Ligand SMILES: CCOC(=O)Nc1nc2cc3nc(NC)[nH]c3cc2c(=O)[nH]1
């Protein structure tokens with residue numbers, strides 16, 4: 001079950017609100033078998049059943065609520081039946097918070113050398129051992145039921161960017177048929193199946209995709225096919241076309257996003273949930289996220305900088321270590337260096353979503369957004 005109680009601020013006069021630039025931002029509570037979680041929320045990505053370089057205890061400590069794991073990877077290695085025998089993904093990785101698994105759709109199309117997509121599903125070669133593999137809605141849902149995540153995703157095709165209108169149309173219609181097959185294959189109660197809106201960068205296809213999936217009645221909706229290289233204004237335009245068509249009392253999850261500037265814009269359009277590998281990935285090459293932009297702590301400029309990455313940051317790295325120390329560890333290829341930059345970046349994004357939630361609840365989200373964007377350079 002996944003009930004969403006959006007605490008959307010009730011506005012006296014909607015028209016009045018629109019004039020003053022009222023946004024669709026809302027602060028909600030997501031109910032799952034592993035707890036009730038606040039939105040807007042950022043979900044750390046733990047592709048292979050671990051959020052790289054940090055422990056479940058550290059994730060808890062920094063305020064992570066729901067984490068993401070990739071079905072495609074776990075299906076290939078160690079196998080989703082094995083995880084089921086181990087007691088499911090929560091037990092396997094010792095995480096008692098929420099878990100969301102993706103259907104493997106995106107990875108198949110972006111990772112493995114793709115073989116062929118048919119009505120039945122997608123044939124591809126494993127990026128691990130080159131073996132020929134096949135994923136379909138039924139196989140992807142069975143794999144996710146084996147993993148036992150709280151929220152699972154319908155099998156979809158993330159349309160590449162750019163794509164011809166005709167291809168986007170056919171693919172989106174197929175994703176809707178796959179969503180229906182995912183629904184029929186999903187027999188595990190207590191687990192929420194989200195559909196994924198596609199439509200490429202075409203307004204009309206986005207609206208058709210959203211309306212068709214809403215009429216199939218899912219407990220939540222992912223917005224896919226974005227953050228695939230399109231200009232940000234195009235992504236925002238697709239959000240503007242899609243989000244208003246989704247039920248207000250259900251969670252909206254924008255996949256693969258992103259940087260703080262994208263998060264604050266997407267929240268303005270009414271997005272509740274985000275995931276992105278960016279904070280953990282850039283951390284591993286020594287880049288820290290701050291409210292004024294990125295800080296490459298590996299740079300020589302910080303060799304004798306004995307201040308923390310961010311003096312106002314409450315994370316373990318900023319409370320105890322200097323830029324000079326972290327730079328030294330990174331230069332010396334010490335694993336602890338990557339752990340500190342990862343802890344900081346995850347904390348930064350988790351704290352940022354907390355600040356957005358607070359701003360929404362206190363009806364000052366638009367000024368929060370203005371102030372943040374004025375200071376943050378991409
Ligand atoms: C997380 C649930 O995802 C799925 O099951 N399919 C899917 N995943 C995506 C992941 C994405 N990451 C990015 N940018 C980094 N864009 C994405 C799109 C999809 C998608 O359309 N469909």
Ligand SMILES: [Zn+2]
Nearest residue numbers: 313315318344
């Ligand atoms: Zn920090």
